[in-house]
Structures are given as C-alpha cells and as structure tokens.
Amino acid sequence: MNRPLDLPADGAHRTSVPAAISVRNLTHHFERRGEEPTLAIDDVSLDIAEGEFIALVGPSGCGKTTLLNLVAGLVPSQSGQITVRGLPVTRPSRDVGYISARDSLLPWRTAESNVCYGLEVRGVAKKERRERARAALDQVGLAGFEKSYRSQLSQGMRQRVAIARTLATEPELLLLDEPFSALDQQTKLLLENTFIDIWEKNHRTVLMVTHDIEEAVAMADRVVMLSHRPGHVIADIKVDLPRPRDAAEIRYDPNFREITHGVWELLRQEIAQLHISQI
C-alpha cells in the first residue's frame, strides 16, 4: 500500500488519495470459438473511494458481471487498467472478498467448516478458525447451525453461510455479484438488512452488481449504470439517503422513491431503444 502510485499519464485523475478500486479505459471482448469476438465492455472508467458502497446496474447482458469478475481478477483483463488500492489486478487477491448469487458451499463440509475454508487457505490456526467461523455465522444469524450440511439448510441459510464465509476472511474490499437474487422477497429483505448492518459497522469498500434497482438504491452510496452491450457508463447517481438505513423502511422515504424513479427512467430509456432479440 505504501508503493508509489503510477497513475496513467492522461492527467485526468490526479487524486491524492488512491481510490480503493480504479478502473481506467477498460475494454473487454468475449471470445467464442469460430466466431468474431463480441465487444462486451467498451471503455469503462470508474473510481471507487475507500469505504464507498457502489451498486452497478444495467440491462441484462450489459457486462456488469464481467466487469466485476475482471476487478476480482477471476477473468484476465484484455485492455485498460484495473487497480485495487494502487496495485494492478492480475489474479484474485486475498484482501478482496467475493460473493456470488450461487452459494457454492462445499456439500461435504458443515456450515462451520465451509466458513473455515477461507481461513484454512490463509493459514489461520485451527482454534482461531473455529472462533472466527462461529462469530461470522453468529453475525448472519446462524448460531446453532454450525454442524449442518448444505443439504440440511434452506436457500436463504445457504446464502448466509456463503456471506459468513467471505466475512470471516475479513476482506478489505467486497465484490458482490447479485448476492441476494436467488432469494425470495422476505429472505432478501432480511439479508439485505443483515448486510447493511454489518457494513455500517466497518464501512468496507463494496462493489455490488445487481439487477434490482430498489436494492441498489436502498443499499448503496452511488448507483452506476452501464448501457446495453457493449457496456459503458451512462449514469453515476449519488444516493443521498440518511444512514443507518433499513432496507424495508427506506422504501417509504420520498427521496428513495424519487431516486429509484430517476434510475428506472434511465434504464427504461436504455431498454426502449432495444429490440427484444438484442436483450
């Protein structure tokens, strides 16, 4: 982190504080065998400050998940620059936590043992692993389920274990790929609130991809909208709502309604230009 920063020489961004996540002129093609590469992401630049909660929205297929996977280092970048705390991303980093829509729990491990996995990888001692895993499970409201296997847990509980697994590693940054999308409405609200509570305690930097605009506005500080493929940034909306927030309560706030309406309107215009076959 003390390394001198080599920012691109275009002079456009001479910030003194390094962004937690900085994406510069990122362009990405999908390559499929026997076909011309498809342009998926077109010259995206994005800065996320330390401690900021950003939601990334956009029409389906706009490359928002690809952008997230590029930032996570799960997909090698083709052109442009991605830095996390000033360091270029080449592969997944242990300081970055990643949560996807699918829980990906290892079915042969218990809930506690699944949460321990990320700590095992980091060489944490057994006793400490157990304590941290229990604390993380407790944080997501799953105390008492330490010994349950994936097959014994409901979908919402599985996703909570997945969240606990990532939180237990105490990442500096969190990348979320539609983390609540596979859940029913009530579970979703509950988990959103759990997550907001946890986030408000430590204010880690969060980049969350979602297709749910209300969720984006309810949770994030900023909503960034990508266009239809090839994705580029078409709007960057500041969500000026008070914190601490309650994911359910805030939906009655007139400001919330106004912001959501604005974001929807932008998305609607973006979609309106498209034929159904393009989606």
Next chain:
Amino acid sequence: MTTSVQEHQATAVSPDVAELPAHKRPARRLPRWVSGRRIAILAIQAALLAALLGLWELAVNKGWANVVFYSKPSLIWEQLRLYLTGPDILLDSRTTITETLLGFGLGVVIGVPLGLLLGRYGFFRAVVAPFFTAFNAMPRVALAPMFILWFGIGMSSKVYLIASIVFFLVMVATESGIRTIDPDFVMMGRAIGSSERDMFLKIILPGSIPAIFSGLRLGAVFALLGAVFAEMLAAESGWGRKIAMDSQSFQPGAVFAVLVVVMVFGLLLDGFMSAIERRLMRWQQ
C-alpha cells in the same frame, strides 16, 4: 412410504422446522427398516427366490431338465456343505481372496493417481489418452494366458492381470470425476484465494469422491471376475481352479456350489465398499 416423505419435508422443505437447530428437530418414531413397505418387499423377494429354486428342483425331478447338465438346488446344497467342510476350502478361499484384494489394491494405487493427473493436466491427457484408449480396447482377459506365461501359474500372474483391469476402470472414473466437478466450486476456490494445493486437496479431490467410488465398486466386481477367470486357465488353487476341475469332470452341482461361495464373497466385498462410501458421503443424506 408416507413416513419417509414426511421426514423429507421436515428436514428440507418446511422452513419452520428447518430453522430449528439439529437437536431440536422432532425425533423419528421408528427405525426406517421397520416400515410396512420394507417388510412387504422382503417377503416378496423371499417368495420369488423360493419359487425359482422350487421350479428348478421340480423341473429336474420331473425330468424336464437333465440333472447331469443342470444339477438341482438340493444337490448343490449337498455339494456346498461338502466343499465348506472339506480340505480345500481354506486354501482355495485364501488364494482367490488374496489375489482379488492385492490385484484390486494395486489397480487402485496405480489408477487413482493416474486419473488425477489425467483429469488435472490437459497436456498430459492429450499425450497419453490414445495409448490408454488403445490399451482399453484390447480385451484384457485375452491377455490372461500371457500373464500366466510371464508370471507363472501362482498368484502373481492373477494379481497383475486384475491390476491391469482395475486400474483402467478406476483411472477413467477418477478422471471424469475431476473433470465434471461443479465449476462453481472451482470459481469459489479461486475467488477466496486457494493455493493450487488447497484447490486440489480440499475442493477437487473431495468433490470427485462420488465418481471415484463408482469406479472402485466396478473395479471390485471385475477384480473377482479376473481372479476366477485366470484361475480357470491355470492355477494351483483357488475357486476358479475348483470350478474348472468340477466342470471338466461333469459335476455341475459342485460348480454351482463354488459359484455360491464366490457370490457370497462378491456381496461382502461390495457391501464393504458401500459402507466406506456411505461413511465418506454422510453429507449426502
């Protein structure tokens, strides 16, 4: 049936019960095997077996089938009793069981690591796959006379023959287990920062256990088959040798008696494998 459906719902579907910690869930009232359905199945199975044996006995007694060729259950029982109390049973059993287990063990020890390498390293697979495919296309039992030529009529020729059959089955199962692992697990493993070693030992290997076990169970069946077959060609002792001698001297009753012994051992072997499999895959229930 109804009880098992209710149990299933209680543990997996109904959210209010699923939300309870394990020790607070309602206990089962009866062990599962005492259900009416289970008893009915066992009764019908016993009746079917009795009917088949009865029909066999009847057909031979009525002269519809020649006892010299087909024997009959009562004669087989008599032969089985003779064999089990006779002088050869101990040595024969020791020979065949040793060959089967050693051959199987050797095949597994070679097959699993090779399968892991094949599944993990595409380059290695691309180089050696054609050789293995060609080797597999060759019926290994046809090589049995060569193994006997090379390694003699003792146990070692059988052990190597069995190993050559088993290793391939186990290797293929292991390879496919590794290659069909849920990509979500691999993605999660990478995202959370696993080392290559952790990825392999803690995600890929345990994830392949079900596939590896299907190969092991198949391998166990073929190991016994290989032992008996090779002994029939040339051996100093063993169940296969006994079968060959009895059939050459026109004693179908004795042949069937040995087959009963082989079958019992085969069932024990498979039961043992299933028990290990269940132990390793408790999480599935």
